Amino acid sequence: MLKLEEKSNSVEEQPLTDAELDDAWPLLDTAERVEGFRLLNEETAEDFFMRLPSSDQAELLLALPHSRCRALIRLLPPDDVSDLIQELPEERRREFLDLLVPNTRIEVQALLAYAEDVAGGLMNPRYLRVRPDMTVGEALTYLRRQIRSTEGKIAWAYVIDSNERLLGLVSFMHLLASDSNDKIKDIMKTDFISVTEETDQEKIGELFAEYDLTVMPVVDREGRMKGIITVDDVVDVVVEEATEDIHKMGGTDAFDEPYWRVSFREMIRKRGGWLTVLFLGEMLTASVMAYFEKEIAEAVVLALFLPLIISSGGNSGSQATTIIIRAMALGEVRLRDWWRILRREISVGFALGCLLGIIGFFRIILWHELGGLYGEHYLLLAVAVGISLVGVVMWGTITGSMLPFLLRSAGFDPASASAPFVATIVDVAGVLIYFTVAGYFLSGVLL
Amino acid sequence: MLKLEEKSNSVEEQPLTDAELDDAWPLLDTAERVEGFRLLNEETAEDFFMRLPSSDQAELLLALPHSRCRALIRLLPPDDVSDLIQELPEERRREFLDLLVPNTRIEVQALLAYAEDVAGGLMNPRYLRVRPDMTVGEALTYLRRQIRSTEGKIAWAYVIDSNERLLGLVSFMHLLASDSNDKIKDIMKTDFISVTEETDQEKIGELFAEYDLTVMPVVDREGRMKGIITVDDVVDVVVEEATEDIHKMGGTDAFDEPYWRVSFREMIRKRGGWLTVLFLGEMLTASVMAYFEKEIAEAVVLALFLPLIISSGGNSGSQATTIIIRAMALGEVRLRDWWRILRREISVGFALGCLLGIIGFFRIILWHELGGLYGEHYLLLAVAVGISLVGVVMWGTITGSMLPFLLRSAGFDPASASAPFVATIVDVAGVLIYFTVAGYFLSGVLL
Incomplete structure (x- = not known):
């Protein structure tokens, strides 16, 4: 910010560069952003504006005079x-739509009818079109005239019949490499991947990745061409979906905006909501422990290992849920695979539980030999802690791996099975397992 | 698998479709995959092979006869x-390199010299080139001849001088829309984004996203053209990086392969390693609690709320670390922003701590009124629990948000500040905070 203020004092000497503004951007408030944007020279400003995420573009437009907005939009x-x-806020959308040229306004209004996260909301209604019975030479001439009205990056033209139906694709490369008297319908590629307007963006991302696409046509149910989705929009979608999942998996509602743009109030709402739910869930541990109050009073040494035991369950559960949620998001694991996963995770949980159980067992023996901390029945205590660890880690692993399946089959987002959520569920069970196992081994001795 | 077996019995009747094989693929072992692949008809098999991830391609090639491998590779x-x-295993790489045509082999050997995760390891050394002093007409003719040897999706040609230096880009669109007597050097785009061979893939992903690129040239330090990176490879990189981060944030080493392809042994190694580290860390809680053994013996009721308190610290820490790690990965937050983040997270932590503290306070009062569980000093207990919660949640939030900065500035991956890692660190502090606060309020009463 300081840097920017200095700049604005010396504005007569030299304009702000876009790299300087880029650098300061995330930390600026709206007034500073508008100020900074005004300091760019016109051409730089246009490039800078086009590169901004839509939320930042909206922020600028709301603060700039209409004459400037018209040129930018x-x-x-x-x-x-x-x-x-x-x-934009609902009540101000109209005025910005009115700044567009009439043709674009109609296209934009059609797009606004779609949800943001389906193909219809991602697609560009402008694409290059040719007819199947044109020759390659005619197509090239015809394409030249369309080129100025579309984004410059597209390497494909779409072959559309008189009913607007999509018949095939031809790449520019293909056109250039063909004889100019060949018919389009003879050289076009007819095995192509397309989606309908309602296809979810997550599915679209998967298709782009699997088939290494750079652009994909969108058609309606009757096969009529509606628009194209380009891969640059899909990269944004992939990043956005990953961020959403990561936030949920960390036990918070997903933010719609970058960290700095989320208000304090919103931050508390998104994080506090989940923390409260988890807190209420974790209260169960206090109730379950009240039930074992007598045992704790008789053998305080038991309480010493409680955090160790329940956190091991929580950690193994966090691992399992994270791995399964991501595998689901990547399409590696499907709902019907739950039984295979369960069988596998039971073995994994058992192995991990034994690993920690053995370490825990020897840790108690060793500390006792060194410091005599744990009384005469330290060996039974070590056995009880070791066996509890096997049980708790297995339980954590099973819960963590199955919860995403339960959530998905109930229609929820599996990523909601966050690490803290699983840890909370496993904690209650951990208390139960530990005191039950300890009761079995230590009753009549310590208890 | 069953489905596939049925298919292979009825192979005479009809070949396997690629959709069927796609569907079964993740669950098949190597022998079944090879069997399934053999059941595809030749053209389908080629398409299918080209779409597979490299690890699966390698798996097939190692099992197929050399004659078939040659055609596929x-x-x-x-x-x-x-x-x-x-x-491929080190010792078998040579024999597969020998299956290539000599030109390709030289190109591949040059690429193998680069690390997998830098521009040099991602780039394709084949691209379309033109000279600056060609006319548009000459360029189009010249390009036709090159087209067959490059991937069909590329919409740009690169203007290279006689020293192999990259001067600019021209899109096919641009070529078609220009007069055929224009000179390339007059119509080429000279303000383009390029990277060097050593640029890290994470940085490349950011550039593609920020500038909405579909392809980007790679040059050496002297500006000589080395190859191009296309966006489809970048989508894979973005997905791969997100998976790596998610795995680390869930407290496990990142898997290099999909869930089903990770062997049991590898699974235990990647998950058990971190679990053991966390377990050893969590052992500190047992040592810290041993220090408070007297207090617990005198007021067992204190132990009842311990899991509630330490898990609240863990949960708030998991949230904070997740949010900051993702914001770092997206470039929203940089190392030098730590001070701003700290100030903000202190307020957020305080607000969240008060929220949980107040709920905790009233929960104890309410339960006591309902069941008389917590003895005559329940009010002091409620105050101690409430205040501990404020302290623990603040501590969790601060630790969770600062740890990624510490790790990054020490040269580690911030994503290693996983939810379980933060929870473990916060647990020890939670025990200390709780018993210290309780000692202050309850000494002389319960203690």
Whole structure:
């Protein structure tokens, strides 16, 4: 911010560069952003504006004079305008739509009818079209005229019949490499991947990744061409979906905006909500422990190992749930695989439980030999802790791996089975397992 | 698997479709995959092979006869061959390199010299080139001849001078829309984004996302053209990096392979390693609690709330660390922002701590009124629990948000500050805070 203020004092000497503004951007408030944006020279400002995420574009437009807004909003292709409009407050959308040229406005209004996270909301309604019975030479001439009205990165033209139905694709490469008298319908690629307007963005991301696509056509149920989705929008989707999952898996509601742009109030709401739910769940441990109050009073030494035992359950559960949620998101594991996963995770949990159980067992023996801390029945205590660890870690692993399946089959997002959520569920069971096992081994001795 | 077996019995009737094989693929072992692949008809098999991840391609090649391997490996562009070769065992790489045509082999060997996760390891050394003093017409003719030897999706040609230096880019669109007598050097785009061979893949992903690129040139330090990176490879990188981060944040070493392909032994190693480290850390709680053994013996009721208190610290820490790690990965937060984050997270932690503290306070009062569980000094107990919660949640939030900065500034991956790792660190502090606060309020009464 300081840097920017210095700049604005010396604005007569030299304009701000976009790299400088880029660097300061995340930390600036709205007034400073507008100020910084005004200091860019016109061409740089346009490039800078086009590169901003839609929420930041909306922020600038709301603060700039309408004459400037008109020039800026007209730079954007219809799909980007539609994203931007959705970031504006409901009551001000109309006035910004009115800044568009009439054709674009109609395209944008059509896009606004779709949900943001389906193909219809991602697609660009402008694409290059050719007819199946054109020759390659005719197609090239015809394409030249369309080129200025589409984004410059597209390497494919779409072959559309008189009913607007998509018949095939031809790449520019293909056009250039073909004889100019060949018919389009003879050289077009007819085995292509397409989606309908309602296809979910997560599915679209998977298709792009699996088939290494750079662009994909969107058609309606009757096979009529509606628009194209380009891979740059899909990269944003993939990143956005991963962020959502990561936030949920960390035990917080997903943020819609970058860290610095989330208000204090919103931050407390998104984090406090889950923390409260987890806190209420964890209260059960206090109730369960009250039930074992007598045992704790008689053998305080038992309480010493309680955090160790329940956290081991929580950690093994966090691991398992994280691994399964991600495997589900990548399509490696499907709902019907739950039984295979369960069988596998039972063995994994048993092995991990034995590992920690053995370490725990020897830790107690060793400390006792060194310090005599744990009384004459330290060996039974060590056995009880060791066996509890096997049980708790197995339980954590099973709960953590199965919870995402339960959530998904109940129609919830599996990523809601966050590490803290699983840890909380496992804690209660951990207390029960530990005191039950300890009761069995130590009754009549310590208890 | 069953489905596949049925298929292979009825192989005479109809070949396996790639959709069927796709569906069964993740669950098949190597022998079944090879069997399934053999059941595809030749053209489908080629498409299927090209779509597989490199590790699966390697698995097939190792099991197929050399004659078949030769045909398959020659389908791939050099960058994909290089990825595949790296998946093969060291001692067998030579024999597969020998299956390539000599030119490709030289290209692949050059690529193999780069690390997998830098630009050099991602790039394709084949691209379309033109000279600056060609006319548009000459360039189009010249490009036609090159087209067959490059991947079909590329929409840009690169303008290279006689010293192999990259001067600019021209898109096919641009070529088609220009007059055929224009000089390339007059129409080329000279403000382009490029990276050097050593640029890290994470940085490349950020550039693609920020500038909405579909392809990016790679140059050496002297500006000489080395190859191009296409966005489909970048989508894979973005997904791979997110998976790595998610695994680490869940408290496990990142898997290099999909869930089903990780062997039992590897699974135990990757998960058991971290679990053991966390377990050893958590042992500190037992030592710290031994120090408070007298207090617990005198007021067993204190022990009842211990899991509640330490898990609240763990949960708030997991949230904070998750949010900060992701914000770092997305470039929203940089190392030098730590002080701003600390100030903000202190307020957030205080607010969240008060929220849970107040709930905890009233929970004890309410339960006591209902059941008379907590003895005559329940009010002091409620105050001690409430205040401990404020302290523990604040401590969790601060630790969780600062740990990623500490790790990064020490040169480690911030994503290693996993939810379980933070929870473990916070647990020890939680025990200390709780018993200290309780000692202050309850000494002379319960203690």
